[in-house]
Amino acid sequence: LEEYFGSAGDAWRVLPRRKIVLANKIQYPDHAEEIVIDGQVVGHLIYDISRGERRWRFRPLYALVGRMIEEEAGYFAVVDAPKLSRGYVIKRSRLLKKNLPERRDEYVALATSDMRYLGVGAVLRGERIYVLKSWTRRLYSFGDKDPSILEAVRRNEDALREMEEEAIAFVRSIYEKFRLPVVVSFSGGKDSLVTLKIAVEALGPEKVAVLFNNTGIEFPETIEYVYHVAESMGVKILVADAGDAFWRAVEIFGPPARDYRWCCKVAKLAPIGRLLKENFPDGVLSLVGQRRFESASRALSPRVWRNAWLPKVMAASPILDWTALAVWLYIYWRRLPVNKLYYMGFDRLGCWLCPAVELGELDLLERWKPGLAKKWASYLSSFASERGLPKAWVDMGLWRWILPPKDILRVAGEDGLPESRDHAVLLIEEGETRYVLRTGRSLEGSPSRLLNMLSSLPLLKEKVAAVEEAGGHLLVATKRPLTEEEKKDLEKAALRAYNCLQCMECATWCPQQAIVLDPKGGVRILEDICAGCSLCNRKCPLAEYVPKARELARRAKAS
Structure with missing residues (x-):
């Protein structure tokens, strides 16, 4: 703000001091927050990536625009025009009063000479101004009092107590209904912190365990914080540790993406699945800090659901209908310890390189x-x-x-999208019954690996006539041409055979317990007990994500 106004003095001439300031995320090509003071929107804080630049910017709005015009503070212009309209370009000759920035495209507070219309614009060449947004002036005023966050908590205490009691009653009711061991999925963030507090209040610390997923790419502060909170609340902690799985996997998958989230399978679901299967073979009730207001998809989520990715896990969210503001007020009310990363400005406290970040x-x-x-x-x-x-x-x-x-x-810009991301096995068709498996490393001495993986696909295995080594690659001969689905299954089996990360997601889902670690690397199917259901081929992160990513890359290049 001081950078935008040019000095701290100009900023504080128009901004009220000693106020609670709320920041609410809004839609934008990158990070953007709506800034609210005393219930009024005063501007947007945005991270601008236009013109090949990356910088934080402030866009004044509504009450603040009026104050800037009245005080002649910051960048402003009073316009000789009957009204302001979005998309209108104001010429230099129409500016009655002004303080314009030297930089083009900087935001400027606007007003007509009679102050009936206000707006915000961007400076163009020749001191022209493009009107981005306009509105009819209303009476804006900031409150006379300067309440602290504790005063805000006190004023909302009855509502917070009511929300807490409802959430506690909900936890007790689903515990009675399912009679399963209870874990709280604790990420180190504010929502799961409140969920943990609710669970402990409802059931007592002896009936609650913290489940923490250390993906190997967590903030060090978060790891320390999770252990501290678990100890302070007197609950047992279970850690699903992915170790270096992400860094091993990225060499095969390539960087993760929002439409290529292999990382969640490898570093989250796989270690969590192993831990839950080992500790809760008969099922578990997982309490999560999911809230309806976080996203469109979560807005449609029920309060209780069965986890589609983790067998025998019943999930529930006690705070599904809570707002982020309610969560923060509850934290202050109950004096819960907060992850210090929030005070550095971080809003997302999970994996620090998540592709979902802005x-x-x-x-x-x-x-x-x-x-x-x-x-x-x-x-x-x-x-x-x-x-x-x-x-x-x-x-x-x-x-x-x-x-x-x-x-x-x-x-x-649209130039320079990669044709593919992965370094995994690639299936190339060289004839109606001849297929080549190629990768960036030698596959010599390993036909048996592919044949072993094909045990989970017995109908396809019957069609394979031979698997032979050839110059570091493998040649697969079939008894007849394969269908498109069979080609996809052959490629998936090859991915599992030669690029396995030993995440053991396949073993977690195998109903026959027919998959074990291979001392030579990867996994091995115990062919004598494998039922040939091929469930492992559908659950393997490699088999699931690599083919999809290749198809997406082809579509991206084509478009």
Whole structure:
């Protein structure tokens, strides 16, 4: 704000002091927050990625625009015009009073000479102004009192107590209904913190365990914080540790993306599935801090559901209908310890390189955690160099999608999307009954691996006549031409045979317990007890995500 106004003095001439300031995320090509003071929107804080730049900007709105015009503070212009209309270009000759920035496209507060219409615009060449938004002036005023957060909590205490009692009653009712052991999926964030507190109040610490998924790419502060909270609340902690699975997997999958979330399977679901299967073979009730207001998909979620990805897990959200503001007020009311990352500006406290992050959040990572940011940037730069991708693919965050949305492409440019991301086995058809399996490393001495994986696909295995080594690749001969589905199944079996990460997701789902670790690497199917259901081929992250990613990449290049 001080950067936008030019000085702290100008900023505080128009902004009320000693106020509670709320920041609410809004839709934008990148990170953007609506800033609210005393119930009034005063502006948008946005992370601008247009014109090939990355910078934080402030756009004044409504009450603040009126104050800027009245005080002649910051960048403003009073216009000789009967009204302001969006899309209208104001010429220099129509400016009665002004203080315009030197930089083009900077935001300017606007008003007609009679102050009936207000707006915000962007400076063009020749001191012209493009009107971005306009509105009829209303009476704006900030409150005389300056309440603290504790005063806000006190005023809302009755509502908070009512919400807490309802959530506690809900937890007790579903516990009585399912009679399963209870875990709270604790990420280290505010929502799961409140859920844990509710669970402990409802059932007591002896009946609640914390389930923490250490993906191997968690913030160090989060790991320390999770152990601290579990100890302070007197609950047992269970850690689903992915170890270095992500860093091993990224060498095969390539960087994850919003439409290529292999990382969730490898670093989250697989270790969680193993832990739950080992500790709760008869099922478990998982309480999660999911809220309806977080996203459109979660808005449609029921309060209790069976987890589609984790067998025998019944999930429930005690705070599904809570707002983020209610969560924060509850935390202050109950004096719960807060993850220190929130005070650094982070809103997302999970994996620090998640493709769901905005560039604005990566900017915070670079500012507060330069070592982590440099590690990921180094990998992305190496990947881009290997694939001949432009610098913008990294700098403008295009790595976060295989098929980027159009608004991002308009801002960042459409050149330089990779043809593929992975380094995994590739199936090439060289004839009606001849297929070649190629990868970046030698496959010599390993026909038996493919034949073993094909045990889970008995009908396909019957059609394979021979598997032979040939110059570091494998040749697969079939007794007759394969259908398109059979070709896909053959490629999936090859991916599992030669690129296995030993995440054991396949073993977690296997109804026959017919999959074991192979001392030579990967996994091995116990052919004498395998039922041939092929469930493992559908659950393997490699078999699920690599073919989809290749198809998305082809579509991206074609479009």
